[in-house]
Amino acid sequence: LLNGSVYPKIIFGRTEVIDNTLNPNFVRKFFLDFFFEEKQNLRFDDIATMQLCANKLDKKDFFGKSDPFLVFYRSNEDGTFTICHKTEVVKNTLNPVWQPFTIAVRALCNGDYDRTVKVDVYDWDRDGSHDFIGEFTTSYRDFSRGQNQFNVYEVLNPKKKGKKKKYTNSGTVSTFLISAFYLFYVLPNRTQLNFTVAIDFTASNGNPSQPTSLHYMNPYQMNAYAMALKAVGEIIQDYDSDKLFPAYGFGAKLPPDGKISHAFPLSGDNENPNCVGIEGVLEAYFQSLRTVQLYGPTNFSPVINQVARSAQDVTDGSQYFVLLMITDGVISDMVQTKEAVVNAAALPMSIIIVGVGPAKFDAMEELDGDEVRVSSRGRFAERDIVQFVPFRDYMDQSGNQVLSMARLAKDVLAEIPEQLLGFMKTRGIEPRPALSSSELPELHRLI
Template identity: 90%
Template sequence: MQLCANKLDKKDFFGKSDPFLVFYRSNEDGTFTICHKTEVIKNTLNPVWQPFTIPVRALCNGDFDRTVKVDVYDWDRDGSHDVIGEFTTSYRELSRGQNQFNVYEVLNPKKKGKKKKYINSGTVTLLSFKVESEYTFVDFIRGGTQLNFTVAIDFTASNGNPSQPTSLHYMSPYQMNAYAMALKAVGEIIQDYDSDKLFPAYGFGAKLPPDGKISHGFPLSGDAENPNCVGIEGVLEAYFQSLRTVQLYGPTNFAPVINKVAK
């Protein structure tokens, strides 16, 4: 959005005015909330403000006919800005763009009440108005976006001995450990957005059999050529199998997995 003004009131004794605009969104209780301030244009009665953007929700909370109040001020260094005047509009009116209806009279209530011949304190004109959609994650999903879900599990010794209940990898016969619960909670949601349900799953920070070589990017499936697991249940099965065969070690280094997936 961009606006300009013409023939604003002169407020400065040794100059003209230093005008800026303040936009207010009207609330349900009749109050107003500031939602935008323009920059100050020094020493002019005919300012042209820089284009700016403001979210529709901030401007009108999604109600296109909700009143938007705009105050026109003359900037003062001490912060006691002088009111030049005000006008009201709405998102719906602004969205019509530059036309005769988007030229607003700036009215000063005090001057209007005192001077019988008072007309206005200038005008503000809408120069441009453009709506740009910002798509959300949900919008992309609705549009058919597919997610490629890859799992990387920390097999470093800092997780604790898997045979001990204090370990995040504890193999309890009664309930899933912390890693398994996290995999299931996240994976069961994500898998619905991956059409083939084939999830590459890796581990890092462990010593692998038979030679005890440390690896920071080994496939849980045990097949370097095919690291995919079928569904979250397949990932969990491969995780438990790896937990029985590898030795937790270190250090924590997940960069190799990220590089592998990024290729």
Template identity: 60%
Template sequence: MFSKSDPLCVMYTQGMENKQWREFGRTEVIDNTLNPDFVRKFIVDYFFEEKQNLRFDLYDVDSKSPDLSKHDFLGQAFCTLGEIVGSPGSRLEKSLTIGAFSLNSRTGKPMPAVSNGSGLWMESLRTTGLEASGGVPGKKCGTIILSAEELSNCRDVATMQFCANKLDKKDFFGKSDPFLVFYRSNEDGTFTICHKTEVMKNTLNPVWQTFSIPVRALCNGDYDRTIKVEVYDWDRDGSHDFIGEFTTSYRELARGQSQFNIYEVVNPKKKMKKKKYVNSGTVTLLSFAVESECTFLDYIKGGTQINFTVAIDFTASNGNPSQSTSLHYMSPYQLNAYALALTAVGEIIQHYDSDKMFPALGFGAKLPPDGRVSHEFPLNGNQENPSCCGIDGILEAYHHSLRTVQLYGPTNFAPVVTHVARNAAEVQDGSQYSVLLIITDGVISDMAQTKEAIVNAAKLPMSIIIIGVGQAEFDGESPPPRCAPRGFRPLEMAPPKRVRARTAVCAAIWMSRQGVSVCLFAQGGVCQGVYRTPTHQGCGEEAPSHSSLLHPGSLWRVGEWHHGLEVRDSCDWAPPVSWPQFSHL
């Protein structure tokens, strides 16, 4: 009642075929302002020949809840990506309104959408004159300003640290609470915010924490482009006091700590009014370093080996292997669902493993001679060395196990996840990367334990691929665990209604410092995600050839069919950065 709004912007993209709105991403929350300038950017693919509909919803955040229905809806705007790109300077202004057709009749708020995201284009967001509309459809409630800029191919990440000395005192009962705001200059002479430092309380000589920022976000790969830095004194009510500003460039910053990187903080208004005014303090660059983000291919070229482990579901829900209705039925004429999935993924991954020896495990079966239930047994029967020679060796061991074990249950994933994590923890020098393929027909029985196992493995060089076969319910709606690292997403599987007659499975592998990447696929040929390098470098062909079709990083467009595999959605898994250190973002 006595403050302004705490706005948040949510961006949605619309499916080409079903026209369903899907959440692409959210900006940060900016406290107590009606004119927010959001720092967080959305990186999206731009296709000239397609109409790419976008929707932007603004909320006044009232709590820490991620549920948008818990917050006050401020308004929304619709446009296409082409509208933004084609506007003068690629800058578009749209009025925020309440769209009656998109509101929930019970809550008066927009209909929910499915979370998603990926991309290649960068957008910045700014809104002005936000106000509550009172839920009146069609009423204007502010303006949103959208701008777009094509990303360069620069993959460098700059890490830097700043300090300041003798800044102006702005607080009546104290000193100042300074923070820095970085802006990248645009082609039309305007500036786009790209980073904010943390606030340093009650000091005129702050030393800010080291931060990292992609060079393309800082200057879009143009080393001489102007970078403006503004210095503010933080105020609780959001009306931060301007202390001063200075300009620099990436090329100047790259010199590192020197006399060239000590900047005078100047307040233009003070300079005009006071003849004796010199500055409002100085800001000094303490350190500067640059690292290149590495792609999957960079690591492969550097000699990284893929350690492939397969885990197969031997629970009773698969049916009696001797009957043709069983998912484990071994027909003399064709491979069963498990063998198809194993072959499709394994034939791709095996080329990145020099010795072609792959551990193969089973779970959910009773083992001879005592009928003990195991969720981590070797298919070849060798507890000391569960490795099989090539994909043919895995298939042979799989067929042997079907004849010797009794299908039972339940469907527990945690033991095999822990098994692979234990091996991955032994080598973290960048020379090896572990991939666990789990093929299952049912819902996970030990979801809590599986989540915990994945969280515990979040810093390890490993990925998990889950392939769901059969007609069971594969929707994973459980929220992530409380202790999940940033970037963690709950396990999900392809719902059976999307399974097609044709079968093709693809493997996409990320080396991610945001946690274990869980790639989701379905038997029947429907891909649940588009997985690629951050900027599609080296793998951006529009129609991948048969040989590169299932390669990690291949670019597949939504709505296309490739070798019996339809691309339905995109995915926002973290790109592979700074591996093998595996520090969290």
């Protein structure tokens, strides 16, 4: 079990070995620190267990038969081969049965099931000058079919084949048994996260066709809006099972009549604002830049209320809504926005606001109620549900966009778990029981 990220891989541990079974039930537990706001890649290595036997191999020993063993080679990109496994020697037989052995699929074929695997058959000699009996080639995909008529391989000796017209083979090797399994476990989604995006299309961002614009579509690197969207979205999408994300724009004039909208779907479909995956959101964002006219003002409340209407229909703890708003300037409808935030605080909902560009965002701090709860008309928000950050504070000085995005995501998402728990506690919603073993995803198994 390995942890993979932009940092070096760390081996956390290995499972116990369970002998003589094709259906192992591992019980060793691994305890890992989980960080909602970070991308933590876990890799579970594919493991194959093989057993092979041979029939009618060539006799190589003068006073006996042969002492055969197998050598497995992985093919490399340059056409060469690298040894990856050697079996034990079975003494004095032309029909050996080798002991089962276990090998990581990655070591056998670099994870490419169709990559050539070469197997040499030798007769062992005490002095190390082992006699070559023959060879055959296959692939892990063929191996994984298990024992059948297609997994009987002719052992061929090229020198003998070239010299003897009646030469057929130097014996055969069969896959007597093979089992392979890989562990693939997905954390059970006991609470479904629904992720929504809202992007500022006001004229203060500048003409998207000009390099000075915050919306400029540089063919070589992402603009700040795309970076913020991708940074947050790529982490939170793993908690949204259907990967369908409503995406809105605000502050633009829409074709054909130039009507100003503060909650228009980037998909262009008023009946279906969903985009498929974060890449789908990015595509819709870039397409909208080509079709709408940046205008104004910067009104937040329509989009917040739009998401709140969805959240108010599901308050049993089964779903939680996260709205990401990316903007370049000061909110124009602060009074209405504060009212919307106070109302949303009573719902299963959080709001992330990312400020891009050089503007002063002092007024935004009023919504981020870390010290003083947002209030409207004498009512205070039940919970602090807004997290505001200016993207410029997370930009890497060397221009490393990946690092900048990782820093941003880690900070803006850090409060989501506590905000979610805060809602559950205020509503008296108890954690759901853990999944029973029968409900857990099965081990995916190749046999």
